[in-house]
Amino acid sequence: xxxxxxxxxxxxxxxxxxxxxxxxxxxxxxxxxxxxxxxxxxxxxxxxxxxxxxxxxxxxxxxxxxxxxxxxxxxxxxxxxxxxxxxxxxxxxxxxxxxxxxxxxxxxxxxxxxxxxxxxxxxxxxxxxxxxxxxxxxxxxxxxxxxxxxxxxxxxxxxxxxxxxxxxxxxxxxxxxxxxxxxxxxxxxxxxxxxxxxxxxxxxxxxxxxxxxxxxxxxxxxxxxxxxxxxxxxxxxxxxxxxxxxxxxxxxxxxxxxxxxxxxxxxxxxxxxxxxxxxx
Amino acid sequence: xxxxxxxxxxxxxxxxxxxxxxxxxxxxxxxxxxxxxxxxxxxxxxxxxxxxxxxxxxxxxxxxxxxxxxxxxxxxxxxxxxxxxxxxxxxxxxxxxxxxxxxxxxxxxxxxxxxxxxxxxxxxxxxxxxxxxxxxxxxxxxxxxxxxxxxxxxxxxxxxxxxxxxxxxxxxxxxxxxxxxxxxxxxxxxxxxxxxxxxxxxxxxxxxxxxxxxxxxxxxxxxxxxxxxxxxxxxxxxxxxxxxxxxxxxxxxxxxxxxxxxxxxxxxxxxxxxxxxxxx
Numbered sequence: 001x002x003x004x005x006x007x008x009x010x011x012x013x014x015x016x017x018x019x020x021x022x023x024x025x026x027x028x029x030x031x032x033x034x035x036x037x038x039x040x041x042x043x044x045x046x047x048x049x050x051x052x053x054x055x056x057x058x059x060x061x062x063x064x065x066x067x068x069x070x071x072x073x074x075x076x077x078x079x080x081x082x083x084x085x086x087x088x089x090x091x092x093x094x095x096x097x098x099x100x101x102x103x104x105x106x107x108x109x110x111x112x113x114x115x116x117x118x119x120x121x122x123x124x125x126x127x128x129x130x131x132x133x134x135x136x137x138x139x140x141x142x143x144x145x146x147x148x149x150x151x152x153x154x155x156x157x158x159x160x161x162x163x164x165x166x167x168x169x170x171x172x173x174x175x176x177x178x179x180x181x182x183x184x185x186x187x188x189x190x191x192x193x194x195x196x197x198x199x200x201x202x203x204x205x206x207x208x209x210x211x212x213x214x215x216x217x218x219x220x221x222x223x224x225x226x227x228x229x230x231x232x233x234x235x236x237x238x239x240x241x242x243x244x245x246x247x248x249x250x251x252x253x254x255x256x257x258x259x260x261x262x263x264x265x266x267x268x269x270x271x272x273x274x275x276x277x278x279x280x
Numbered sequence: 281x282x283x284x285x286x287x288x289x290x291x292x293x294x295x296x297x298x299x300x301x302x303x304x305x306x307x308x309x310x311x312x313x314x315x316x317x318x319x320x321x322x323x324x325x326x327x328x329x330x331x332x333x334x335x336x337x338x339x340x341x342x343x344x345x346x347x348x349x350x351x352x353x354x355x356x357x358x359x360x361x362x363x364x365x366x367x368x369x370x371x372x373x374x375x376x377x378x379x380x381x382x383x384x385x386x387x388x389x390x391x392x393x394x395x396x397x398x399x400x401x402x403x404x405x406x407x408x409x410x411x412x413x414x415x416x417x418x419x420x421x422x423x424x425x426x427x428x429x430x431x432x433x434x435x436x437x438x439x440x441x442x443x444x445x446x447x448x449x450x451x452x453x454x455x456x457x458x459x460x461x462x463x464x465x466x467x468x469x470x471x472x473x474x475x476x477x478x479x480x481x482x483x484x485x486x487x488x489x490x491x492x493x494x495x496x497x498x499x500x501x502x503x504x505x506x507x508x509x510x511x512x513x514x515x516x517x518x519x520x521x522x523x524x525x526x527x528x529x530x531x532x533x534x535x536x537x538x539x540x541x542x543x544x545x546x547x548x549x550x551x552x553x554x555x556x557x558x559x560x
Contacts, residue, residue: 128372198543206556274469
């Protein structure tokens with residue numbers, strides 16, 4: 001299919017167990033950190049060109065393809081770094097970023113997918129969800145924000161929603177960045193140690209951290225219930241930031257190469273336009 | 281004030297005449313292309329850090345500051361390049377980009393500022409308008425989409441709108457990228473010569489080009505009527521792309537340094553949190 005076979009092992013399949021994933025690992029990739037960083041730089045240009053082709057193709061009305069990267073993770077796992085270092089390499093004109101915070105009162109008055117639907121990327125764009133509708137079956141489950149039967153309903157609703165988005169032309173790339181409990185502790189401690197990082201720290205982060213096992217169980221259920229053939233989950237070991245970034249970039253490249261967007265053919269007479277322009 | 285004095289000469293003041301600006305010039309900057317490109321790279325990191333501080337400060341509820349870059353230009357003058365190479369150097373999480381196309385039927389049914397207001401950047405963000413409410417006194421005037429008295433009304437409405445935005449904490453950086461008629465011809469011809477650029481070409485571009493003098497007159501009036509003390513216009517010679525990018529970056533840096541955002545002080549007990557985190 002494409003050159004990005006090494007990320008296939010990150011895909012959640014039958015019998016997947018989150019507990020078996022080593023957050024320190026670099027599965028599938030044979031290089032070291034320096035090679036990984038070099039490959040990341042190389043990939044940036046490829047990603048940029050593929051996105052431009054995707055946009056050009058959609059603008060010519062020839063295709064409705066888009067890509068949606070869904071990022072989920074425990075605090076400090078590196079979602080922000082993915083946005084900055086992977087997504088940030090693409091022309092901002094090609095990106096639509098949606099960061100989903102705790103829902104507002106108005107959002108809570110609606111179905112949980114009400115605020116998600118309008119943020120789906122239009123044809124030609126790479127959409128990025130920094131947190132997503134999965135919060136509604138993760139923190140909502142762990143914290144009991146919704147009763148069990150409602151959580152149960154949501155898994156099926158998510159699958160229906162994503163199937164519809166996929167059918168409309170959106171390739172959904174679902175990623176959970178997986179750090180270890182110890183790594184999170186070190187990263188949160190660093191935020192406390194550095195005054196220029198204090199603003200990134202929230203005492204609530206420790207409250208969620210205390211529920212680590214509950215979150216891992218909630219993620220395991222998410223993978224079992226919502227990793228579908230058209231929108232599979234990928235669990236990416238994220239203790240090594242360089243590896244996580246490279247893996248996400250590879251997944252995006254694979255999605256775009258799967259679309260294989262082509263420069264559109266002009267819908268005007270090129271030679272006639274040259275003559276018309278030359279005369280001005 | 282700051283180190284970016286060299287861009288002061290680009291600001292539209294009393295007696296400004298667009299016809300006097302040389303699109304080939306590099307006013308105020310003493311370096312050549314190679315130095316300009318090196319300075320652009322240096323500036324990227326500075327811009328990124330300032331934006332992060334701005335965001336941190338706003339998140340702590342300490343300030344309502346934001347920056348809004350308004351980009352206007354004739355076709356092919358390099359707006360897209362500014363977004364890609366200047367704005368693209370900043371973490372996408374700190375950017376809100378709005379590209380204003382020809383208004384939809386719904387948008388036309390409202391006042392011209394109706395679609396603009398919701399796209400103003402929230403505190404902490406750098407907003408970018410790729411085209412803007414100024415289209416409503418540029419193409420709208422040249423093409424007669426609105427009667428003269430309505431165009432006349434809009435200049436004052438724009439000044440009121442921008443004064444209100446400024447009072448709410450938004451530093452508005454208004455930029456017209458100024459290319460020459462010959463340079464536009466060369467750039468449009470290149471789009472026709474390269475099949476991978478055909479999608480960027482629109483036969484309507486030549487129609488607008490034929491009204492060049494009318495557009496220059498409309499811009500001149502825009503500068504006279506809407507270059508205010510709090511939201512002045514800047515006309516940037518743009519035949520040399522490297523210069524235009526560097527100048528816009530300098531204007532953004534100056535705006536952010538004018539805000540001088542500080543890392544917020546923690547609103548929690550740092551030592552107590554360290555103890556609490558260590559215990560987990």
